[in-house]
Each structure stands twice: as structure tokens, then as C-alpha cells.
Amino acid sequence: MKAGIVGATGYGGIELFRILNVHPQIDDITLYSSSQAGEYFEDIYPQMQRGQSHILADVEPDKMKEDLDVVFLATPAGVSIDLTPQLQGGKAKVIDLSGDLRLKDQSLYKQWYKKEPAGEAVLGAAVYGLPEWNKENIQQADVIANPGCxxxxxxxxxxxxxxxxxxxxxxxxxxxxxxxxxxxxxxxxxxxxxxxxxxxxxxxxxxxxxxxxxxxxxxxxxxxxxxxxxxxxxxxxxxxxxxxxxxxxxxxxxxxxxxxxxxxxxxxxxxxxxxxxxxxxxxxxxxxxxxxxxxxxxxxxxxxxxxxxxxDNLMKGAASQAVQNMNLLFQADERAGLLTLPVYP
Ligand SMILES: NC(=O)c1ccc[n+]([C@@H]2O[C@H](COP(=O)([O-])OP(=O)(O)OC[C@H]3O[C@@H](n4cnc5c(N)ncnc54)[C@H](OP(=O)(O)O)[C@@H]3O)[C@@H](O)[C@H]2O)c1
CATH class of the missing domain: 3.30.360.10 (Dihydrodipicolinate Reductase; domain 2)
Known part of the structure; x- marks a missing residue:
């Protein structure tokens, strides 16, 4: 499968890259940046070097929704509200790590996030991705609102x-x-x-x-x-x-x-x-x-x-839970790519 990560240079994006890099179903990862397109991800984060380098691409929703199987949005609040509708309707499924699509009540989003909420259509499509409590709905979804940490x-x-x-x-x-x-x-x-x-x-x-x-x-x-x-x-x-x-x-x-x-x-x-x-x-x-x-x-x-x-806020609280959701979306083993034990001490 082909995966894309928007906001790849952020903490959630880096964790997603680390997990997807060794995921058995992922054979291609494209990384997107709104501020550093054209640079190599591995130049910014040399610790992520492993074989082929990844050039940071511009975010182009029309292309992404046809080229990719899954797009992760690891971006600040407010970005997915506009980006998700642009990514819908193609091949790609969308997993949003921000809080933009989690609240079904638009007035609550406005009140707590102090921003204009997403539209009803995209909120209606977004399924809350807490796998332990919502597995069947997740398996049928095209858009996932990944829970907060x-x-x-x-x-x-x-x-x-x-x-x-x-x-x-x-x-x-x-x-x-x-x-x-x-x-x-x-x-x-x-x-x-x-x-x-x-x-x-x-x-x-x-x-x-x-x-x-x-x-x-x-x-x-x-x-x-x-x-x-x-x-x-x-x-x-x-x-x-x-x-x-x-x-x-x-x-x-x-x-x-x-x-x-x-x-x-x-x-x-x-x-x-x-x-x-x-x-x-x-x-x-x-x-x-x-x-x-x-x-x-x-x-x-x-x-x-x-x-x-x-x-771990960046794993079960963000990136690895997003990959758990991806596994469910694509009817794969829920544990694929996530079998690592905790790092200790
Ligand atoms: N940190 C956590 O523990 C955690 C846990 C659960 C959920 N979350 C949520 O996950 C999302 C990402 O969090 P994070 O901690 O990874 O944040 P972060 O470290 O600040 O990274 C966010 C990334 O988003 C990109 N970005 C910023 N503005 C953008 C725009 N207008 N369009 C597209 N991309 C933009 C930036 O990369 P470029 O400049 O390269 O585009 C930035 O590296 C947030 O919504 C956060 O609330 C975070």
C-alpha cells in the first residue's frame, strides 16, 4: 500500500514514519510539508535514515487522493477542516490526528478550539477511531478522527x-x-x-x-x-x-x-x-x-x-493508534506493524 503523511516533520509525523517504515503492508511512503517542501526528510532528521531518502513534497490533494491508499494528517488544529474534503472522493482513506473531526457538535468545536468547525458532510463521514470501543464502524469508514491523547x-x-x-x-x-x-x-x-x-x-x-x-x-x-x-x-x-x-x-x-x-x-x-x-x-x-x-x-x-x-502520547495517543486504525480500515491484522514491546528503561 501507498501511504502519505502530511505534517511529516512534526512529532506525530515522525512517529508515523518510524512505524510505517517497517509495516508489512506499506511499500511506499510519501512525506508532505507545508514549509519545507523540496528538502530531504533525512537531512532534517538524520536519525531516520534507512536506505532511500524521502524528499518532502507539496501538499496536492487532487493528486494524493488518487495516488495514495491512505493519508495521515498529522497537522495542527484547523488544517484538516479544509484538507479532508479535498481528499475525499478518491481512492485514499484519510486518518486525521488532529481534533478537527472528533466533535460531532460544531458549536462545541467553535467553543473549545476557537476556530470555525468542519462542515457537516465531513463530520458525518468521520468515525471516531478508538478501536477498542468502535471497531466495526472503523472497519467500514473512509475517514477516521483519531482520538486525542x-x-x-x-x-x-x-x-x-x-x-x-x-x-x-x-x-x-x-x-x-x-x-x-x-x-x-x-x-x-x-x-x-x-x-x-x-x-x-x-x-x-x-x-x-x-x-x-x-x-x-x-x-x-x-x-x-x-x-x-x-x-x-x-x-x-x-x-x-x-x-x-x-x-x-x-x-x-x-x-x-x-x-x-x-x-x-x-x-x-x-x-x-x-x-x-x-x-x-x-x-x-x-x-x-x-x-x-x-x-x-x-x-x-x-x-x-x-x-x-x-x-505513550505519541504512540497509542497519536501515531500508533492511527496505524491500528489503518489496519482496521484495510481489514489487515490489527496488530500489523505494532508488535514492538515498550522501550525500557
Ligand atoms: N503531540 C502529541 O502528543 C499529540 C497526540 C495526539 C494528537 N496530536 C495532534 O496531532 C497533530 C500533530 O501534532 P504534533 O505534536 O505532531 O505537532 P507538531 O510537532 O507541531 O507538528 C505539526 C506539523 O504540521 C505541519 N503543519 C503546520 N501547519 C501546517 C499547515 N497549514 N498545513 C499543513 N501542515 C502544516 C508542520 O510541518 P510542515 O511545516 O513541515 O508542514 C508541523 O511539523 C496536532 O493536531 C495534535 O493536536 C498530537
Whole structure:
């Protein structure tokens, strides 16, 4: 298959290139750049050199939609809104890593992203690409809205308990932490090394654009779900997300029962690993991989559940999840190209 990556020089784009380079179904990769067309990707990132070099091409949707089988859009918010409709109607399937196509309600996009939303037609075509919860729809899609990094960790963590309506939705608190690569390759005052190192900072309090995305999926699982409290913190590490999730149970339950609920929900999912009782994952447990690791416990004194969900923000939170979606779109083995274990230490 022929794949194209728009935004290849960004953090998500580089990860996509790294994965697709060794993917058994991909035999040709074209890289696109809006600012560095004509340059060689491997001159910019010499660590990506392996045989043939890749010249960065101009983004030409009319050509791309006929030449390519799949196009990944690893671009900032706002780009896919115009680009996706131009890529539709040809041979290529589109997988968008930005938040442009995730929210079905246009007014929510406007409110949280402070931009004009995508049109109804493209939003209608876009399928939310959280494979563990939406596999059949993904397999039939032409356009995928790849989930955000925080929503991936949070939703995989709360899914079983919300779906089973075991907890009070209003009690849900998601306390999330991310490494600095979550903000992309361009540094700013907050992600600057001198500020971020040996620092721990909360940001976008009650204003993070991933809040409506999480709430949209919670609504699908339980129409009684409520607005969530979701906090994001910047941690002085390069990659990784940990979402610590708190929920009040509706009725008394044993931790063993909760544990087996999670095990049974995810037993057929190759990329979600539920820990044994008493064991909790850390971000290095999934570094460089497509895994989401989940630990769960219950405090019998408060009847409150604590769930810990970790992912690599650029992998299961972005690029490798996008490739998992590609595998499903093309009826391939869902695990193709994604079998690598985490990098440790
Ligand atoms: N970083 C994460 O952990 C993460 C996780 C999940 C989702 N995402 C989402 O994935 C997308 C990419 O994130 P990132 O972290 O890779 O960002 P990034 O490092 O800033 O890279 C974005 C790339 O987009 C390209 N670009 C910028 N403006 C463009 C335009 N007008 N048209 C076409 N391309 C343009 C740039 O490459 P050229 O200048 O070469 O075109 C840039 O390298 C974002 O929407 C982000 O929200 C990121």
C-alpha cells in the first residue's frame, strides 16, 4: 500500500514514519510539508535514515487522493477542516490526528478550539477511531478522527465502569499528566526546558479542548453522564501520559469483581493490558509502544474507585493508534506493524 503523511516533520509525523517504515503492508511512503517542501526528510532528521531518502513534497490533494491508499494528517488544529474534503472522493482513506473531526457538535468545536468547525458532510463521514470501543464502524469508514491523547487514556480507563453504569457519573474526576512532547515540536514559554525541567505545572484548568471529546464518548456509553472534571499537568519528561481517575461506586462491590470486569472487557484487545490486583502501571511501562496499561483498585472505606491508565502520547495517543486504525480500515491484522514491546528503561 501507498501511504502519505502530511505534517511529516512534526512529532506525530515522525512517529508515523518510524512505524510505517517497517509495516508489512506499506511499500511506499510519501512525506508532505507545508514549509519545507523540496528538502530531504533525512537531512532534517538524520536519525531516520534507512536506505532511500524521502524528499518532502507539496501538499496536492487532487493528486494524493488518487495516488495514495491512505493519508495521515498529522497537522495542527484547523488544517484538516479544509484538507479532508479535498481528499475525499478518491481512492485514499484519510486518518486525521488532529481534533478537527472528533466533535460531532460544531458549536462545541467553535467553543473549545476557537476556530470555525468542519462542515457537516465531513463530520458525518468521520468515525471516531478508538478501536477498542468502535471497531466495526472503523472497519467500514473512509475517514477516521483519531482520538486525542488524553481522551485515549481516560476513555480506555473509565469505559467498562461507565458502560456498566456502576458509578455515579457526576463523581468522575480525571487527573491527567503529560510529557512535553504532547505540545508538539515548537517550544513555548511553558514547554521551554528551563521552565519545564524540575517543574510540575497544571495548565488549561477546566479549559482543555479534550474535555468535550471525553464527554461526547461518555454520553454514548451512558446518556445520564455529566460534565467531567478533567485536569492536565505538564511533567518534566519527554513522552507519556498518566490519567488517574476517581469514581464513586453506586453500590458496594469487591475489588475482585471490578478487576474481573476490566479483564473481561479487554481480554480480546491486543493493546490494552489490565494489571493484576495491587499492581499499577507507570509511563515507562508503555514507552514507545501501542499499549495502554490499566491498574484499578477500590477503597472500601470510601467506596471510591481509583483507575490508573497510561499510554505513550505519541504512540497509542497519536501515531500508533492511527496505524491500528489503518489496519482496521484495510481489514489487515490489527496488530500489523505494532508488535514492538515498550522501550525500557
Ligand atoms: N503531540 C502529541 O502528543 C499529540 C497526540 C495526539 C494528537 N496530536 C495532534 O496531532 C497533530 C500533530 O501534532 P504534533 O505534536 O505532531 O505537532 P507538531 O510537532 O507541531 O507538528 C505539526 C506539523 O504540521 C505541519 N503543519 C503546520 N501547519 C501546517 C499547515 N497549514 N498545513 C499543513 N501542515 C502544516 C508542520 O510541518 P510542515 O511545516 O513541515 O508542514 C508541523 O511539523 C496536532 O493536531 C495534535 O493536536 C498530537
Amino acid at each position: 488524553f481522551p485515549t487514556a481516560a476513555l480506555l480507563g473509565v469505559g467498562p465502569i461507565i458502560k456498566e453504569r456502576l458509578a455515579s457519573p457526576s463523581s468522575l474526576i480525571i487527573d491527567a499528566k503529560s510529557g512535553v512532547s504532547g505540545a508538539g515540536k515548537n517550544p513555548n514559554l511553558i514547554t521551554h526546558f528551563a521552565h519545564a525541567q524540575e517543574n510540575f505545572q497544571i495548565y488549561k484548568v477546566n479549559q482543555h479542548q479534550h474535555i468535550p471529546e471525553i464527554e461526547q464518548q461518555l454520553q454514548q456509553w451512558d446518556e445520564d453522564s455529566q460534565p467531567v472534571t478533567f485536569s492536565t499537568h505538564l511533567v518534566p519528561m519527554t513522552k507519556g501520559i498518566m490519567a488517574t481517575i476517581y469514581l464513586q461506586l453506586n453500590e458496594e462491590m469487591t475489588v475482585e469483581k471490578l478487576q474481573s470486569l476490566y479483564k473481561s472487557y479487554y481480554e480480546k484487545e491486543p493493546f490494552v493490558r489490565v494489571r493484576e490486583m495491587g499492581s499499577f502501571p507507570c509511563t515507562k511501562d508503555v514507552y514507545g509502544s501501542n499499549f495502554c496499561d490499566i491498574g484499578i483498585t477500590l477503597d472500601p472505606r470510601t467506596n471510591r474507585v481509583t483507575i490508573v491508565s497510561v499510554i
